[in-house]
Amino acid sequence: MKSKHYLHGGDLDRVSEMYHIDKDTIWDFSGNINPLGISPKAKEALKKNIDLIATYPDRNYTSLKQTIGAYCHINASHVIVGNGSTELISIVINAVKPQNALVLGPTYSEYEREIALNGGLCHYYALKEQSEFILDIENFMNELKKDYDMLIVCNPNNPTGTGITLDILTLIISAAQKLDIFAMIDETYIEFCDDPSAYSAVSLAKDFDHLLVIRGVSKFFSSPGLRFGYCICSNQGLIASTQKLQNPWSINSLAAFAAEIMFTDKAYIEHTHSLMASERTRILHALSATPSIHVFKPVANFVLLKILNPSISSDYVLNALIKDGLLIRDASSFPFLDDRFIRFCFLKPNQNDVLLSKLKDLLTQKN
Numbered sequence: 001m002k003s004k005h006y007l008h009g010g011d012l013d014r015v016s017e018m019y020h021i022d023k024d025t026i027w028d029f030s031g032n033i034n035p036l037g038i039s040p041k042a043k044e045a046l047k048k049n050i051d052l053i054a055t056y057p058d059r060n061y062t063s064l065k066q067t068i069g070a071y072c073h074i075n076a077s078h079v080i081v082g083n084g085s086t087e088l089i090s091i092v093i094n095a096v097k098p099q100n101a102l103v104l105g106p107t108y109s110e111y112e113r114e115i116a117l118n119g120g121l122c123h124y125y126a127l128k129e130q131s132e133f134i135l136d137i138e139n140f141m142n143e144l145k146k147d148y149d150m151l152i153v154c155n156p157n158n159p160t161g162t163g164i165t166l167d168i169l170t171l172i173i174s175a176a177q178k179l180d181i182f183a184m185i186d187e188t189y190i191e192f193c194d195d196p197s198a199y200s201a202v203s204l205a206k207d208f209d210h211l212l213v214i215r216g217v218s219k220f221f222s223s224p225g226l227r228f229g230y231c232i233c234s235n236q237g238l239i240a241s242t243q244k245l246q247n248p249w250s251i252n253s254l255a256a257f258a259a260e261i262m263f264t265d266k267a268y269i270e271h272t273h274s275l276m277a278s279e280r281t282r283i284l285h286a287l288s289a290t291p292s293i294h295v296f297k298p299v300a301n302f303v304l305l306k307i308l309n310p311s312i313s314s315d316y317v318l319n320a321l322i323k324d325g326l327l328i329r330d331a332s333s334f335p336f337l338d339d340r341f342i343r344f345c346f347l348k349p350n351q352n353d354v355l356l357s358k359l360k361d362l363l364t365q366k367n
């Protein structure tokens with residue numbers, strides 16, 4: 001069965017329908033979501049405050065923005081909140097209306113879709129496989145001088161798992177500012193990094209009004225169903241034009257309430273952080289002893305692999321693993337990747353062990 005044209009990460013309903021598997025039995029290595037589930041503190045508070053549904057949320061989300069300000073160490077007036085980072089990606093691109101956007105790829109497909117929907121052209125700057133998908137900054141700076149009006153960077157990048165450090169980001173954002181290019185950095189996966197502050201552009205937002213950073217709670221806080229995301233930006237003109245495009249009460253009362261609590265659940269944040277760091281090290285070590293694959297070294301909670309055995313395709317691996325209820329991402333639908341590439345995220349240690357062992361069996365069987 002061909003899967004690549006249909007399956008996106010975490011699409012459990014579709015997978016369950018296609019493969020006739022009960023969705024609750026699937027271990028989802030494709031959605032890049034924290035395996036610990038939602039913050040226990042937020043869960044308890046939600047249970048006790050279910051009656052919030054009977055009230056409208058604060059239209060300005062003042063308290064929520066203050067909590068995010070404290071979480072990100074920035075001024076609350078620089079925060080925009082939205083219905084998932086997807087809504088924010090959409091309204092920011094709609095507000096900027098780029099004619100010629102430069103996007104670092106391979107990457108998440110939503111940027112290209114939104115640019116096209118708004119009548120712009122999406123030009124990819126290709127990260128090179130030969131360079132392990134790590135940005136060649138000199139070459140990139142020359143490209144940036146061409147006639148672009150928006151730059152989009154996903155950092156850490158989905159699906160390559162690679163990250164751009166703050167020193168390099170500072171060069172890029174300063175150059176973009178001088179060239180009057182608006183830079184949008186999607187930091188959906190930033191909290192999974194060992195040291196998020198070494199990769200995050202948030203601290204630059206107060207000094208560069210051509211910068212906007214997007215973040216969410218779907219992945220690190222395991223809350224994709226909540227539909228909550230936020231932006232950090234010091235450009236009050238852009239904040240105003242973005243918010244004009246947003247429906248009032250775009251974040252529901254429960255989501256606004258729960259989001260605020262999760263940012264303060266220090267024990268959960270710390271637990272997630274240390275689990276992901278130790279699993280990343282352990283998994284990379286195990287993969288280094290797995291035959292017929294090339295591993296692109298990740299900085300976040302998922303890894304991109306290239307299958308080196310020409311008789312094994314990404315589709316074959318996906319179909320073989322799903323029979324055991326293990327769902328990985330066939331990465332062949334991303335620009336510049338083909339049917340040799342797969343991606344999977346890190347779940348709990350026992351689950352990761354099962355996946356690693358099945359993957360090893362599959363790759364050695366066909367040798």
Ligand SMILES: Cc1ncc(COP(=O)(O)O)c(C=O)c1O
Pocket residue numbers: 009083084085086087108154158186188215216217218224228229
């Ligand atoms: C890089 C990236 N940005 C944004 C999103 C969408 O996140 P949200 O659930 O916050 O809309 C995803 C989802 O997979 C993603 O991978």
